[in-house]
Amino acid sequence: MKAIMSEHTRREFIRATAAAAGASFAFNSVPRSAASPRPTAVPMPTQRSKALMALFALKYPIFEAPHGARNTTPELAIAVSKAGAMGALALTHHTPDSARDAVSKVRSATKGAFFINYILAFPFADGAASLQAALDAGAPIVQFSWGLPPKEAISAIRAAGAKLGMQVTSRESAKAALDLGADYLVCQGTEAGGHVQATRGLYEALPKVLEEAKQKPVIASGGIGNGDGIRKALLAGASGAMLGTRFVATIESNGHSAYKQAMLAAHAQDIALTICFQDGWPATHRALRNRTFVLWDAAGCPPPGKRPGEGESIATTPDGSKVLRYDYRSPYRGMEGAVTECALYAGLSVDFVKDLPAAGELVERFWQECVAAHNITAGTAPRFPKRSKDGRIRR
Incomplete structure (x- = not known):
């Protein structure tokens, strides 16, 4: 960080x-005499x-x-x-x-x-x-x-x-x-x-x-x-x-309604920089600390093959394919199941x-x-x- x-x-x-x-720019901590010109405002x-x-x-x-x-x-x-x-x-x-x-x-x-x-x-x-x-x-x-x-x-x-x-x-x-x-x-x-x-x-x-x-x-x-x-x-x-x-x-976003509601309720402290949802794309990411993250974090952040609930289907896509726990895909319209346990990506700007x-x-x-x-x-x-x-x- x-x-x-x-x-x-x-x-x-x-x-x-x-x-x-x-x-x-003017610096508030730097004294300025009354005769000094005011700082030029940036357009x-x-x-x-x-x-x-x-x-x-x-x-x-x-x-x-x-x-x-x-x-x-x-x-x-x-x-x-x-x-x-x-x-x-x-x-x-x-x-x-x-x-x-x-x-x-x-x-x-x-x-x-x-x-x-x-x-x-x-x-x-x-x-x-x-x-x-x-x-x-x-x-x-x-x-x-x-x-x-x-x-x-x-x-x-x-x-x-x-x-x-x-x-x-x-x-x-x-x-x-x-x-x-x-x-x-x-x-x-x-x-x-x-x-x-x-x-x-x-x-x-x-x-x-x-x-x-x-x-x-x-x-x-x-x-x-x-x-x-x-x-x-x-x-x-x-x-x-x-x-x-x-x-x-x-x-207009195609994000699942439950995903959007989770963002509405979240604050920056609810976000983790993690590798939890790495199946499909093993790279560092920021996401909400949802149930999947809590399970993985409580287990000591184990690697693939040793993660709690690994292989469990938590949601389905509109075409009926399964979304497994730790999959990197975020939930979108038409997905069903425990979609809030999928990767809910969000940055520190979630406060806004x-x-x-x-x-x-x-x-x-x-x-x-x-x-x-x-x-x-x-x-x-x-x-x-x-x-x-x-x-x-x-x-």
């Missing part, structure tokens, strides 16, 4: 990010976010995260895109036909921006055909996470005239992505929900990624759940903010899930909150989230 910065380090960090954004949106919005024809510098192939449906991407933000389609496990259909559905419903995403932790042999079908259908932006795409994929993206984005977590991974020609980067922090590629907190990783990216847009991701979180990301130098957990809890609105309404709310918070604090240094060792936000 990320370390809490000292006050001196925090000030140096704020000064550096302020310089990158072309603005200056909202910032110059960096304005450039991002121009690049992708966005109304707001807000991105929907590609949070699971069964949750990021065309309906959710359409709603986010129509509201002026960046919609997302997770296509990792899609066939060429289903990828083509999903992209075509979004393209026919909105002229707004959206991207498709592929997770490279899975073999890309099948994904290559899906990618080409999606590009043929008019996918305008392709994003990759958990690895670097093969050169053949990049060539296909360029041939189609599409933009390329990559998720990164460090200066080194940012450089590798930029060397392959990434048009923008997504900097993920460990605060994120779902499968966590990052090993550092967002505000530890972000300055280094920004330094490497120079003028290329960087989207902040992890633990952002409201407008004030977006404001902090933009003032830290990010061009935009990506939100996943909060978009699961919307009307208070209702289940329409996604378009949520986008508008985010920006209203962002501007309102900025107007209140204009001319003061941004206060970055402080977290205790267990990841909880320190109020």
Whole structure:
């Protein structure tokens, strides 16, 4: 988990990010004479976010995260895109036909921006055909996470005239992505929900990624759940903010209703960074501490083959297939059984899930909150989230 910065380090960090954004901040602890000029307020949106919005024809510098192939449906991407933000389609496990259909559905419903995403932790042999079908259908932006795409994929993206984005977590991974020609980067922090590629907190990783990216847009991701979180990301130098957990809890999300209700009732202290739900994808992830997690944790977090309840069917999918305990799939509409014992992915931003609105309404709310918070604090240094060792936000 990320370390809490000292006050001196925090000030140096704020000064550096302020310089990158072309603005200056005042520090409450530094006395200022009556004759001293007031600090220059940073405009909202910032110059960096304005450039991002121009690049992708966005109304707001807000991105929907590609949070699971069964949750990021065309309906959710359409709603986010129509509201002026960046919609997302997770296509990792899609066939060429289903990828083509999903992209075509979004393209026919909105002229707004959206991207498709592929997770490279899975073999890309099948994904290559899906990618080409999606590009043929008019996918305008392709994003990759958990690895670097093969050169053949990049060539296909360029041939189609599409933009390329990559998720990164460090200066080194940012450089590798930029060397392959990434048009923008997504900097993920460990605060994120779902499968966590990052090993550092967002505000530890972000300055280094920004330094490497120079003028290329960087989207902040992890633990952002409201407008004030977006404001902090933009003032830290990010061009935009990506939100996943909060978009699961919307009307258009395909997440199971019981999953959404569990998120409504949860707080950050109810979240675990774990490897509990590793069957199908053995990677670190953030999820709610549900009954499956409690059983496994109480048994001492044993490895596969020694876990309590292993092999037990806890739910069924709409097509009747079984979902076993410790399966990595999160519950979605049409699943039946003990769905709240499945993987309920959520980030530390779950504290901000208070209702289940329409996604378009949520986008508008985010920006209203962002501007309102900025107007209140204009001319003061941004206060970055402080977290205790267990990841909880320190109020």
